[in-house]
Amino acid sequence: xxxxxxxxxxxxxxxxxxxxxxxxxxxxxxxxxxxxxxxxxxxxxxxxxxxxxxxxxxxxxxxxxxxxxxxxxxxxxxxxxxxxxxxxxxxxxxxxxxxxxxxxxxxxxxxxxxxxxxxxxxxxxxxxxxxxxxxxxxxxxxxxxxxxxxxxxxxxxxxxxxxxxxxxxxxxxxxxxxxxxxxxxxxxxxxxxxxxxxxxxxxxxxxxxxxxxxxxxxxxxxxxxxxxxxxxxxxxxxxxxxxxxxxxxxxxxxxxxxxxxxxxxxxxxxxxxxxxxxxxxxxxxxxxxxxxxxxxxxxxxxxxxxxxxxxxxxxxxxxxxxxxxxxxxxxxxxxxxxxxxxxxxxxxxxxxxxxxxxxxxxxxxxxxxxxxxxxxxxxxxxxxxxxxxxxxxxxxxxxxxxxxxxxxxxxxxxxxxxxxxxxxxxxxxxxxxxxxxxxxxxxxxxxxxxxxxxxxxxxxxx
Amino acid sequence: xxxxxxxxxxxxxxxxxxxxxxxxxxxxxxxxxxxxxxxxxxxxxxxxxxxxxxxxxxxxxxxxxxxxxxxxxxxxxxxxxxxxxxxxxxxxxxxxxxxxxxxxxxxxxxxxxxxxxxxxxxxxxxxxxxxxxxxxxxxxxxxxxxxxxxxxxxxxxxxxxxxxxxxxxxxxxxxxxxxxxxxxxxxxxxxxxxxxxxxxxxxxxxxxxxxxxxxxxxxxxxxxxxxxxxxxxxxxxxxxxxxxxxxxxxxxxxxxxxxxxxxxxxxxxxxxxxxxxxxxxxxxxxxxxxxxxxxxxxxxxxxxxxxxxxxxxxxxxxxxxxxxxxxxxxxxxxxxxxxxxxxxxxxxxxxxxxxxxxxxxxxxxxxxxxxxxxxxxxxxxxxxxxxxxxxxxxxxxxxxxxxxxxxxxxxxxxxxxxxxxxxxxxxxxxxxxxxxxxxxxxxxxxxxxxxxxxxxxxxxxx
Numbered sequence: 001x002x003x004x005x006x007x008x009x010x011x012x013x014x015x016x017x018x019x020x021x022x023x024x025x026x027x028x029x030x031x032x033x034x035x036x037x038x039x040x041x042x043x044x045x046x047x048x049x050x051x052x053x054x055x056x057x058x059x060x061x062x063x064x065x066x067x068x069x070x071x072x073x074x075x076x077x078x079x080x081x082x083x084x085x086x087x088x089x090x091x092x093x094x095x096x097x098x099x100x101x102x103x104x105x106x107x108x109x110x111x112x113x114x115x116x117x118x119x120x121x122x123x124x125x126x127x128x129x130x131x132x133x134x135x136x137x138x139x140x141x142x143x144x145x146x147x148x149x150x151x152x153x154x155x156x157x158x159x160x161x162x163x164x165x166x167x168x169x170x171x172x173x174x175x176x177x178x179x180x181x182x183x184x185x186x187x188x189x190x191x192x193x194x195x196x197x198x199x200x201x202x203x204x205x206x207x208x209x210x211x212x213x214x215x216x217x218x219x220x221x222x223x224x225x226x227x228x229x230x231x232x233x234x235x236x237x238x239x240x241x242x243x244x245x246x247x248x249x250x251x252x253x254x255x256x257x258x259x260x261x262x263x264x265x266x267x268x269x270x271x272x273x274x275x276x277x278x279x280x281x282x283x284x285x286x287x288x289x290x291x292x293x294x295x296x297x298x299x300x301x302x303x304x305x306x307x308x309x310x311x312x313x314x315x316x317x318x319x320x321x322x323x324x325x326x327x328x329x330x331x332x333x334x335x336x337x338x339x340x341x342x343x344x345x346x347x348x349x350x351x352x353x354x355x356x357x358x359x360x361x362x363x364x365x366x367x368x369x370x371x372x373x374x375x376x377x378x379x380x381x382x383x384x385x386x387x388x389x390x391x392x393x394x395x396x397x398x399x400x401x402x403x404x405x406x407x408x409x410x411x412x413x414x415x416x417x418x419x420x421x422x423x424x425x426x427x428x429x430x431x432x433x434x435x436x437x438x439x440x441x442x443x444x445x446x447x448x449x450x451x452x453x454x455x456x457x458x459x460x461x462x
Numbered sequence: 463x464x465x466x467x468x469x470x471x472x473x474x475x476x477x478x479x480x481x482x483x484x485x486x487x488x489x490x491x492x493x494x495x496x497x498x499x500x501x502x503x504x505x506x507x508x509x510x511x512x513x514x515x516x517x518x519x520x521x522x523x524x525x526x527x528x529x530x531x532x533x534x535x536x537x538x539x540x541x542x543x544x545x546x547x548x549x550x551x552x553x554x555x556x557x558x559x560x561x562x563x564x565x566x567x568x569x570x571x572x573x574x575x576x577x578x579x580x581x582x583x584x585x586x587x588x589x590x591x592x593x594x595x596x597x598x599x600x601x602x603x604x605x606x607x608x609x610x611x612x613x614x615x616x617x618x619x620x621x622x623x624x625x626x627x628x629x630x631x632x633x634x635x636x637x638x639x640x641x642x643x644x645x646x647x648x649x650x651x652x653x654x655x656x657x658x659x660x661x662x663x664x665x666x667x668x669x670x671x672x673x674x675x676x677x678x679x680x681x682x683x684x685x686x687x688x689x690x691x692x693x694x695x696x697x698x699x700x701x702x703x704x705x706x707x708x709x710x711x712x713x714x715x716x717x718x719x720x721x722x723x724x725x726x727x728x729x730x731x732x733x734x735x736x737x738x739x740x741x742x743x744x745x746x747x748x749x750x751x752x753x754x755x756x757x758x759x760x761x762x763x764x765x766x767x768x769x770x771x772x773x774x775x776x777x778x779x780x781x782x783x784x785x786x787x788x789x790x791x792x793x794x795x796x797x798x799x800x801x802x803x804x805x806x807x808x809x810x811x812x813x814x815x816x817x818x819x820x821x822x823x824x825x826x827x828x829x830x831x832x833x834x835x836x837x838x839x840x841x842x843x844x845x846x847x848x849x850x851x852x853x854x855x856x857x858x859x860x861x862x863x864x865x866x867x868x869x870x871x872x873x874x875x876x877x878x879x880x881x882x883x884x885x886x887x888x889x890x891x892x893x894x895x896x897x898x899x900x901x902x903x904x905x906x907x908x909x910x911x912x913x914x915x916x917x918x919x920x921x922x923x924x
Contacts, residue, residue: 106810108811109812151651151656152652161627164650164656165623174902178898179898181897181899184875184876184895186840186841186842186875187811187841188619188808188840188842188877189877190614190882191888191891191896192663192892192899192903192922193668193907194613194656194660194663198655198656198906200656201652201656202655206655218709245570246680247679247680285753287753288750348568348571348648349571378649380648380650410646414647414648415645415648415650415652417651417652419652421652422652426653433646434653435642435643436640436642437643437657440657444909447906447909448902448905
């Protein structure tokens with residue numbers, strides 16, 4: 001243990017064991033696993049890892065840490081991308097994976113209450129027989145607590161919204177160990193400050209999300225997915241913009257450029273044309289889906305699209321979306337041993353074509369291996385910049401590219417992160433984006449976590 | 463001026479005049495107008511009223527007040543219902559009605575930026591020719607700043623959400639006069655704490671909302687409205703619950719009991735049957751609306767509904783919804799000279815029938831003149847308790863009824879206010895509803911407004 005974490009000592013470990021028994025570990029392997037996410041950011045292992053099973057245990061662990069001024073870092077599935085779980089100041093990581101109970105499904109109200117470690121796939125498997133589903137889908141099989149903490153979204157957000165829109169209430173352990181519930185199960189409320197939305201996206205810096213009540217949706221009567229190639233990026237993006245502006249309630253509309261299509265073909269054994277491509281999904285009644293498809297096919301044809309290739313059988317649809325979700329790994333597989341810097345800007349839809357085309361020119365000029373893909377219906381797209389971490393010059397070039405991309409998006413009234421969050425990777429961009437508003441965030445942080453023990457060094461520096 | 467407002471003196475008025483010229487008033491009439499809303503709560507006039515025209519002026523006025531520790535109370539259209547604008551500790555009211563500029567419409571992005579004093583009707587008149595509309599509709603022609611401040615919703619919320627879901631960004635003047643923008647125009651973002659949602663619903667207690675960027679929607683291709691009577695309250699509410707659970711994207715579904723229908727018939731010159739009644743509106747494509755109507759008519763018939771009476775012409779629809787919106791005044795007209803206590807609970811939809819039927823029994827047993835109506839698709843309903851303010855016993859009986867109703871809703875995992883807000887009228891209910899979470903709200907309030915000058919005495923006591 002380093003000097004900075006001197007307060008993590010045998011006495012603390014004894015206190016933790018008194019709460020969770022042998023579910024505390026200081027082994028190097030376990031600590032290493034918990035100090036890193038899926039990004040290129042360097043690992044920062046915590047000094048100890050606790051595997052919590054109840055809200056009460058989280059509360060007791062936080063009280064022990066608070067009494068000693070020791071940092072607390074919550075850990076879900078470890079699939080974040082901006083160093084969210086890095087224990088920058090050491091301390092105790094609370095692993096929530098064993099808090100994986102689905103506590104209650106209220107089918108009549110279309111809501112569910114879960115422990116924070118339940119993953120989205122686990123939840124949807126549980127719900128399937130009830131004809132219900134939870135739509136938010138960031139690709140990775142993330143924990144729902146982690147998804148709330150990072151305000152995740154993903155492919156379905158264009159129709160169903162993000163975690164912001166689909167969390168009804170949270171049970172949160174505060175920085176002093178007190179437990180609050182942020183809201184009731186009613187669908188709307190004007191009762192005081194919106195604490196639910198404050199904790200959604202707070203990345204563990206204001207408290208630990210222990211339980212969530214989520215909105216559910218009926219599985220649509222009809223679902224239809226299609227893949228459609230375009231002659232160039234511009235015509236694909238134009239199709240997206242016109243589709244959104246037409247008001248068609250498309251469930252998914254995803255862009256993949258030709259480099260990304262190549263990566264997916266190789267990784268997922270597809271044979272799609274190497275062209276900029278849109279993946280669509282339509283949800284609705286049988287008639288409603290037909291109507292949506294007609295409208296979108298008309299728009300796409302006007303923009304010069306190729307043929308729609310349909311995936312109607314569930315197994316074909318699942319294979320298609322699995323391939324889309326594996327795109328990050330498909331990019332990494334293009335260059336074995338490399339890491340990826342996944343960018344995440346989001347701009348108003350009217351600026352999307354301009355932003356993507358300028359970015360593509362930048363990639364070409366800079367000479368990067370950097371497929372483009374994204375949830376373009378929201379104006380959100382990613383560039384997966386594949387880089388050799390051992391080549392400092394290349395890493396610097398990739399980071400400079402990301403910075404140019406962020407500045408481009410901000411100049412278009414966009415954001416530096418549509419869905420990945422700030423972590424510590426984007427902490428400086430947050431200030432560029434929000435200006436004086438960051439001081440308001442800092443004031444809130446200091447009010448709710450005066451010792452700065454909750455995931456310190458993330459979102460705002462104190 | 464009373465002792466409590468001694469800091470409002472000639473020096474302050476001179477300072478205000480230096481900023482806004484003659485747009486500051488200390489006349490008794492103007493102060494009286496600004497100390498009350500549409501509720502039964504007694505008036506508390508401010509010591510001075512400033513009519514602001516720019517964000518800069520608001521900032522300068524707040525700085526002047528902050529330097530002297532003088533309270534600041536924002537005032538929109540004065541249509542709130544829980545004493546939100548009452549100057550409980552005196553101070554300066556900032557009237558925003560002259561900040562009525564529509565600053566920019568981005569049709570391609572379906573958003574608009576307005577000054578806080580623009581009203582919803584003004585905005586929709588401006589948008590109509592562009593084929594766009596803003597759906598949130600609390601009945602009164604409230605200001606959009608006030609609607610954001612109280613997290614308003616109304617008849618369309620079941621489909622389009624509340625102000626929470628439809629504000630993209632706010633320009634806010636903080637308690638020290640600094641001006642921040644809470645977000646960019648991008649449709650989603652994970653960049654730090656959700657300040658937009660924190661200020662939506664903050665009722666002027668954390669800052670003054672000066673400008674808003676709002677989501678817009680395309681005017682639907684087809685709109686159809688209908689009125690349908692039911693043999694009893696239970697069958698009407700069952701129809702609502704089954705409609706929501708079926709996933710039909712109904713745009714409006716409003717319940718009015720037979721007492722309310724009588725009030726509306728008298729006030730708006732209709733001849734609807736004196737039965738519990740649902741008002742529906744359907745939005746979509748021509749085919750989509752037909753499909754929705756078929757489903758809902760089937761559900762209603764199974765529940766024993768009478769015939770649907772259709773309003774398809776725009777003028778008929780407008781007359782219908784105007785009557786619905788005038789229901790509060792229609793109730794007041796039942797008993798000239800009386801005031802109304804408008805309750806506002808919201809419960810999970812599965813508990814709605816139980817909550818409404820128990821409430822109706824309570825009304826009958828207590829012997830109140832108290833029509834029931836509401837945005838039942840959200841689980842939100844109002845009882846307009848008409849009372850003689852000069853009869854202290856009656857007022858006490860009405861307040862006790864409201865308290866029983868709130869406790870009933872809370873016991874069903876509901877909220878004391880679906881859309882009216884806390885103001886000072888529900889400040890004690892907030893604590894019952896949120897428990898320890900109120901201490902988090904108080905910590906935020908004290909962090910952002912350490913002098914407690916922003917609309918003091920509302921939401922949380924400091």
